[in-house]
Amino acid sequence: MDFGTVAATWLGAFFTLCILSFLYKDNPFFRFAESVFAGVSMGYYIGNTFGQTFVPNLVHPLFTPPAGTPREWILVIPLLLGFLLYTRYIKKVAWVSRFSLAIYVGYYTGVNMMQKLQGEVLPQSADTILSFWRAGTFTNVGEWISLLVVVVGVLSVLVYFFFSAEHKGAIGGVSRLGIWFLMVSFGAAFGYTIMGRISILIGRVIFLINQWLGIGNGGVA
Amino acid sequence: MRKHPFPEVSVAAVLLLLAPGYALAQASEEITWGLRMENFAALILFVVFSGVVMTFIRLARGGRDLYIRRIAGLNAVEEAIGRATELGKKVLYVPGIMSIDEVQTLASLAVLKHVAKHTAQYGTPLEVPNKDPLTYAAARETVKEAYLEAGRPDLFNEEVVNYVTYDQFAYTAAVSGKMVREKPAANFLVGSFYAESLLLAEAGQSTGAIQIAGTAEVAQLPFFVTTCDYTLIGEELYAASAYLSREPVMLGSIKGQDIVKFILLCWIVLGILIFTFIGNTAMRDWLLPH
Numbered sequence: 001m002d003f004g005t006v007a008a009t010w011l012g013a014f015f016t017l018c019i020l021s022f023l024y025k026d027n028p029f030f031r032f033a034e035s036v037f038a039g040v041s042m043g044y045y046i047g048n049t050f051g052q053t054f055v056p057n058l059v060h061p062l063f064t065p066p067a068g069t070p071r072e073w074i075l076v077i078p079l080l081l082g083f084l085l086y087t088r089y090i091k092k093v094a095w096v097s098r099f100s101l102a103i104y105v106g107y108y109t110g111v112n113m114m115q116k117l118q119g120e121v122l123p124q125s126a127d128t129i130l131s132f133w134r135a136g137t138f139t140n141v142g143e144w145i146s147l148l149v150v151v152v153g154v155l156s157v158l159v160y161f162f163f164s165a166e167h168k169g170a171i172g173g174v175s176r177l178g179i180w181f182l183m184v185s186f187g188a189a190f191g192y193t194i195m196g197r198i199s200i201l202i203g204r205v206i207f208l209i210n211q212w213l214g215i216g217n218g219g220v221a
Numbered sequence: 222m223r224k225h226p227f228p229e230v231s232v233a234a235v236l237l238l239l240a241p242g243y244a245l246a247q248a249s250e251e252i253t254w255g256l257r258m259e260n261f262a263a264l265i266l267f268v269v270f271s272g273v274v275m276t277f278i279r280l281a282r283g284g285r286d287l288y289i290r291r292i293a294g295l296n297a298v299e300e301a302i303g304r305a306t307e308l309g310k311k312v313l314y315v316p317g318i319m320s321i322d323e324v325q326t327l328a329s330l331a332v333l334k335h336v337a338k339h340t341a342q343y344g345t346p347l348e349v350p351n352k353d354p355l356t357y358a359a360a361r362e363t364v365k366e367a368y369l370e371a372g373r374p375d376l377f378n379e380e381v382v383n384y385v386t387y388d389q390f391a392y393t394a395a396v397s398g399k400m401v402r403e404k405p406a407a408n409f410l411v412g413s414f415y416a417e418s419l420l421l422a423e424a425g426q427s428t429g430a431i432q433i434a435g436t437a438e439v440a441q442l443p444f445f446v447t448t449c450d451y452t453l454i455g456e457e458l459y460a461a462s463a464y465l466s467r468e469p470v471m472l473g474s475i476k477g478q479d480i481v482k483f484i485l486l487c488w489i490v491l492g493i494l495i496f497t498f499i500g501n502t503a504m505r506d507w508l509l510p511h
Contacts, residue, residue: 019394022397022398025401026398026401030394030398033394034395037388037390037394037395038386038388038391038394038395039386040391041386041387041388042386042391045387085358097358098362101359101362104355105321105322105327107322108323109324112322112324114263114267117266117267118260118263121266121485122262122266122508122509123509125488125489125508126506126508128489128493129492129496129502130496131497131500133497151489155486155489155490158485161455161456161482162482162483163289163456163460163475163476163479164289164290164479165290167290183446185439186442186446187443189439189440189442189443190447193419193440193443
């Protein structure tokens with residue numbers, strides 16, 4: 001096994017144990033791992049953003065386009081908007097940096113609006129329009145109850161999220177039913193996600209046992 | 222000639238009347254009108270929804286008092302800041318991990334402004350650690366403005382809003398460590414969260430801090446509901462930012478969205494009745510791309 005693999009495994013195991021030590025209480029090992037993790041990740045993302053985003057998407061097409069390819073002058077606009085962000089450091093013109101943020105927010109608001117409408121609101125509304133009566137007869141009771149849960153659930157949760165009316169009387173009753181539906185779905189989601197988290201923990205323990213300690217897998221320790 | 226006070230209402234009403242007609246006509250013949258008809262429903266609803274929302278924004282700007290019900294979690298905001306003030310401890314505000322292209326982050330910044338105004342008024346220390354660089358820039362502007370509006374610009378310094386790292390879990394480790402070491406009296410976890418939600422909320426809960434959370438990420442809500450004192454569920458986050466800021470644009474949006482929800486609710490009920498008793502799926506099909 002080469003030195004790099006051995007070192008990476010030992011470092012991985014060391015930092016895993018440092019982070020897990022937080023379960024006992026805050027300690028110098030956790031603080032060390034936390035600082036290294038934050039620092040290394042910051043450096044990694046700066047390098048990654050520069051190499052994977054800034055250079056191929058801006059520098060190459062605008063300043064060093066491949067032979068026979070025209071310069072993409074349109075990229076001057078995002079470049080300027082990027083520079084404008086740094087005007088915040090010059091007190092007199094700091095307000096100019098807000099232009100970039102405003103354009104960014106405005107663009108994504110527009111894009112998200114249609115995406116949410118087409119991808120979520122309309123399909124979900126359409127899927128709630130169900131028939132309780134098929135071919136002149138009731139379908140089986142289980143399916144009928146399932147349809148009822150979907151329809152009543154969606155409608156009562158929608159009522160819960162009405163903010164224009166006080167939750168009193170009939171609206172209050174329906175919204176309380178809505179919050180029950182929400183809580184039951186949260187419970188189910190909680191259990192489902194916890195199962196996923198446990199599998200992550202198992203993965204980490206398997207790394208320590210197999211790769212680091214070499215139990216059952218001829219690791220590096 | 223007298224200008225119509227709300228032209229958006231007229232446009233929205235006409236389109237709303239046209240929609241069912243189109244749904245029925247579509248069953249018999251293909252209508253193109255030179256448009257990509259597969260997304261016609263989205264186009265009509267976009268115009269209708271925008272019209273309704275713009276109308277209410279206009280009403281709010283015109284000084285109309287738009288009622289929005291009080292949201293339970295909001296009562297706790299001042300209580301939490303008050304507790305931090307009494308204990309002489311800081312308030313920690315985590316604005317989520319996403320950028321400002323995410324609506325939840327924008328809503329979170331509105332809540333942050335409210336929190337920052339109060340901390341400035343009471344002279345309570347505030348800290349806002351960030352993961353996203355643009356959110357960091359926007360959060361700094363927000364807090365700076367809040368301190369200025371509260372008449373305490375002297376209390377603002379660059380350290381109040383700081384940047385940690387772009388890595389999700391490195392950020393989580395750093396903020397969790399901060400919670401445990403510095404023991405803030407109140408933690409606000411408001412914005413868009415993912416796998417780090419439970420880690421942060423659990424760390425904060427172990428320190429005994431009052432925790433107020435708010436997110437529209439459905440998968441993360443169970444964690445906040447179980448580990449925080451108050452949780453703004455889904456759209457309550459947006460309503461909360463409107464309620465706190467009392468900005469006409471936000472208030473009008475929330476009111477307009479309520480009308481949109483009511484239209485959708487009626488559409489669904491009507492669709493179910495027609496589908497069940499007549500067997501016609503036009504109202505359902507119309508909502509989907511063709």
